[in-house]
Amino acid sequence: MVTVQCYCGAVRMELTGEPLAQFYCHCEDCQAVHGAAYLPAVMYRIPATRLVAGEPAYWKLKTTVRAFCRECGTRLYAEPPGLGIRSITALLLHQGLFKPTFHIQCQHALLPIKDTLPHFKGFPAMFGGSDEQVSW
Numbered sequence: 001m002v003t004v005q006c007y008c009g010a011v012r013m014e015l016t017g018e019p020l021a022q023f024y025c026h027c028e029d030c031q032a033v034h035g036a037a038y039l040p041a042v043m044y045r046i047p048a049t050r051l052v053a054g055e056p057a058y059w060k061l062k063t064t065v066r067a068f069c070r071e072c073g074t075r076l077y078a079e080p081p082g083l084g085i086r087s088i089t090a091l092l093l094h095q096g097l098f099k100p101t102f103h104i105q106c107q108h109a110l111l112p113i114k115d116t117l118p119h120f121k122g123f124p125a126m127f128g129g130s131d132e133q134v135s136w
């Protein structure tokens with residue numbers, strides 16, 4: 001069991017079991033919402049996540065609902081529509097727990113990230129995508 005919380009501690013969530021996936025997302029939605037080039041994310045099925053303190057506020061820029069703390073503004077997680085999953089901001093994990101295995105939505109990347117992980121142009125096959133990769 002892993003606990004994540006916003007920076008002020010008002011909202012806490014427990015995560016049970018292994019995540020479905022750990023990755024970096026370069027989509028334009030994450031860029032706009034987080035004001036960042038890309039976002040580290042850890043994905044769980046909704047029933048494997050449990051809010052144990054506080055109640056986040058919800059908001060969406062386009063189609064993906066995003067949860068944040070109404071006190072400190074920390075972005076907690078996103079719920080892409082219809083998938084039954086929560087994509088949690090991996091910055092909230094304790095040091096060393098985030099173990100990314102690929103990059104997604106690299107077609108929108110602001111800059112190439114040169115590492116040894118696969119760089120999917122859109123989504124990998126496990127997310128229903130084409131598995132196509134970019135050259136960097």
Ligand SMILES: [Zn+2]
Binds near residue numbers: 010
């Ligand atoms: Zn907070």
Ligand SMILES: [Zn+2]
Binds near residue numbers: 025029030039105
């Ligand atoms: Zn994204």
